[in-house]
Amino acid sequence: MTHLIILVAIILAALVLFIGGWIAVDVTGLLVLSALALTGLVSSTEALAGFSSSAVITVMGMFILTAGLTRTGVAYRLGQPIQRLAQNSEVIIIVALMAAAAILSALINTTTVAAIMLPTTMELARRSGRSPSRLLLPMALGCLLGGPFTGISTPSNILATEALASAGFPPFKLLDFTPITAALVVSGILFVILIGRRILPGSSKKKDVAYQGPLESSYQLTTHLFTLRIRHGSKLAGRTLIESRLGSALFLTVLGLKRRGELILAPRPQEKLQEGDTIIVHGHPNHLQYFNGHQHLCVEANHEMNEQMLQGLTMAETVIVKDSPFIGTTVAESRLRQKYRVHVLSLHTAQGEAVQNVRRRPFALGDRLLLQGEQQALEKLVADGLVAPLCCTPVNSIDQLVTEQTSLLPMRVPDGSIMVGRNLVESRLGNAFGLTVIGIFREKALLFMPSSEEIIQKDDLLILQGTKYDLEALVGLQALLIERPSPGLVAELESQQVTVTEVLLSPRTTLAGQTLANLLFRDHYGLSVLAIWRKGQAHRLHLQDMPLQFGDALLVYGQRQSLEAVARDPNFLVLDKEATQVPLMNKAPYAIAIMIAVLLSAILGYVHISIAALTGAALMVLFGCLTIDEAYRAIEWKVIFLVATMLPLGVAVQNTGAAELVTSHLIPMVGGLGPRWVVAVLFLVTVIGTQVIPTAPLVVLMSPIALSTAASLNISPHLLMMTVAIAASSSYASPLSHPAHLLIMSPGGYRFIDYIKIGVPLTLVIMAVAIWLLPILWPA
Template sequence: MSWQAWATVAVIALAMALFASEKLRIDLVALLVLATLVILGIVTPVEALSGFSNEATVTVAAMFALSLGIERSGALEPLSRWLIRIRRPWLLTLALMLAIAPLGAFVKNIALVATFLPLALRVCQRTHTPPGRVLMPMAYAAQMGGVCTLIGTSSNLLADTLAQKHGMPAFGVFEFTRMGVILAVVGILYLMLVGRWLLPRHIDAEMPEQEDIGKYVTELEVTEQSSLVGGSIADAKLGERYGVYPLELLRGEKRMWSPRSQEIAVGDVLLVRGDWEKIEEFQRRTGLRNAPDRRYAKGDDRSRVMVELMVAPASPMESRRLDETGLNWRYDAVALAIHRRGQLLRDKLSDVSLAVGDVLLVLVDDDALSNLRNDEAFIVLSEREETHRTPRKAFYAAAIMAGVVVASGLHWLPIPIAAICGAIAMAITGCFGRKDVYEGIDWKIIILLGAILPLGIAIERSGLSQELVQMGLGVVGEHGPLAALLMVYLLTALLTELMGHNPSVVLMVGIAVSVAHAMKVDPRPFVVAVAFAAATSFATPVGYPTNTMVYYAGGYRFTDFMKVGIPLIAIFCALSMWLIPQFWPF
């Protein structure tokens, strides 16, 4: 191989390692790849910037806006109100999958899961059902729906764009639908008949009882009227009497060396952990007050609501401290407590750097609640009943989305133009605010798409694609195109779990097309295999954003996804090997 090919291999290996480690944001990794390729002279500056004007990048940005309009207008609220009436856990799981899978073909998967996640959690709480029984099938259904149309997921659009660059005709909006629907039906049947027995029944049931000591960590200040003044934490026996467990005793900016034996004084702050109801009862009975509330709140004469917020995947609030999130000045909200799954926090709330999946207990003004719900950085897990939204805007949003699908499906307009026109129409009709669209677009995904696309150019130009094809054909031997198709599908599925669905599509489409040409068959079925393998990532919680969302909210372990997801991937792979040649002959 040439030095350019070896350099491209090194860049790909570095990118895969960084994507898998999650030490750097995905958009930063993509920009690092882009800069390295230009510096090494493997791609020109014009080629390096071509990804940002690519049809797939523009279309994905516009589809973010369309999904935002559907979500903000309340178009999904009638369905939510119907689902919340369901009492049986298995029926809720089935109903959620049947509702989300069709919607996932047209609405952004992350928006769908974020919309239905609080509803599922409320029903689970009411029926005493572990959320782990419901949330994973819901996330999988969103992926199954997304692969049913060309616009359902960004990886489908990306595969179509890259295929056209190799001289192939464009895929139709509904060209994937026949196969996608079959896979979705089989997937739902598997999750209801087999997968439900593989799902965890009791989250963390094997943990020692003394470690499972509550959910939230908060700060309580000792007042002059407190019954704890003059005594010690050991004497108070907080765990035995109140079910609240002390972690630290803070005096000013100092941590006391022996908090359990130190005499408690007025103004001291107790860092405690426990269920919020028990913390509130402990606070009332001992005369304490919530330190964050006293420090930041303006008064108690306003209508205030207690909500649980989860830090969303790819949230800009990741790695920020509480005072850097803007919750106080943007929403006049007070973070009272924090919970981090699998970790016992011992820092002051103001010193905690937030991580994806952290749950904040926040006191927010009634008037600011709707704005907080629309913040893409957080997912509201529980709150009071949602405010009523204008049915007219919901109708406009649904009609505009249908218009985009029809216009692009019947080839009246190219997909990017139809999506842009739809986004403009939603803005004019007030389906979202003037600034909402910029906040609602996940710019990390847009940067990722624009910056990672030139990697495909580097793979082709350096000759690495042909080298990989020859290696692959050496493995397949004389077993024919079906064996080569299986190799492409499995390799794409593996890369997707390691580095995400969009980078794996960029890496594999060129290779898939070259494999097809080497075997003298139509490359179309090979591109379809890449698209389906990349869009159905079930084996890890990091392979797809919706998996990450439910991983934290459902209290899953990494291996839970492997137990349920790997058999599902095997089923989809076997069905794809049968269906792809039927719908797209070699």
């Protein structure tokens, strides 16, 4: 009796420490192990036996096998059918997860199913924008609920069948467990979606609140993500992303394309847009409105402008002369527009070759320019000795203004336009589209070749000149349909090949003071910079022209392979090393073969599941599915120590005879009340025992009690043995009760109390359904 009191005290103390959470669970486990050994409840051999138990080896092997499946991309592909549900409601996701886990557990070892489903569930949580704690526990519960589906799917079912046969009774058939298990699975799923979902960690009164990771909370990615839809007949259809001007005009970064239900992540700049495409972009919300619609710029017929434009403009050909200050300067640096109000229509070298990028190419001696402007302004260039004498051509026809290279487009600035109050440079019509405002109609007066500092006023009619292609790009941007993104879009933007992460400038960087434009960052590294974190603030505007500083963090998006190259560059530090890992797709066949071999060898009984898992883990490393260091990192050592240190508690319960003592006192008290009461007590004792005692020894312990009770009370032994088997599998209320719970404990960030909160009421529901249904299926 003294030993029994000490055992109860140790169990109560452990529960208090587990629930309170003041001490780490693995440390609590070590204290329990020490207390059991020091009080003599278990021998030293029994105390340390947990570290070599099959449960510990199985869990350890499963951690490595899961890591191998993840590293080779197999887990991602296995979960793709379920991941398609990412944008559905949380209820649908939980039902799909639990149902899939339950069905798989009928065919495969429950722990193995949990190991396979773990990375899939983590990916689903990320893609749906939810905390992993919202999905991992329902997944594990689905595994446990579906475990007893057949006579060979769990150790408890196998042992219960053997116990009946050893006692001389007809054993259970393979599918005898299916009706009751199916009812319990349905009941369990209904409980989780109706009640348990509100108990899960991270729950909120708001429905389906998206989970925000550290990058999301710092950079507020969701508030800067938008989608743009290409309408039917859009001028942007058929253009590449570069030609669309989304980046140069709107400062937007294209992160992905949705096309006919398929998501294309980190598309190439040369990707051509199609009608119906949805473009996922990152940028400032105000810039989306800049050229969109007609509330800021409205295309207008060219009515009265023709005559006045003809009277005021002249085109002239000239040559850059020796000693001209223009030599070595670009169009912008020469200030031809600002100082002389002259526009460069085209540029040819001295050899007669046409220059494509007129804005960036520096002038050279002998260059031939086609200029446009007022006659007086053009003559001033010659007077100042900047160019050779002009060969002027007065504009006699509007067709001369609309050359092969240029077209005209009049656009009205309506009242309330964000253009009002900005100068022509700030309008970005030139920098973004290569368009020139050659005139402004204002109050029936025409201002020729306005200065770039000219302030735009409401009701101004801007006469834009540029290539037809550039003008159509502006019209195409106006027709884009802006939509708000789905809550889980941030998570959707990552995949096996693409990621978003932070890159820091290293202390030894040589890039400080340089801009992203100078570095050609996108072209050189293949990554898009979404924001720069500097002095506690995220900057998103004019990133290309922002000089880099020590301590800057770049939020980058792109291929993991590109990020891997950045990680090797001494100028940068990539903090998240996992982000640089490209899946070893060429090793996927090996990982699949190893996992199938582990499953088949265990299912067919060739070797024990622990040996199969350990052998499979070794083969994963041997065949290069992951490195030995990655294998060690994959093991959750806190979980391993927790399992190993708590297993002796089950031995102590058996040594002290606690289970038999409780049963021997309770069953006689209810024996006269009918079979349902006997089933209830037997279920209660077994389900309490399964929280601390491994399933196999618990069934072995309870089988003789069930059979002797059936004989003494003249009750069907099949009814009571089925009760023991089902109750032994109902290990929902403790992380110690099943390896499936332990596998998800760290990834889900669960505490001991989290299992109790949802596990205890679920156990009561399952117990109520079993007590009601078992005597019907197996009459006494």
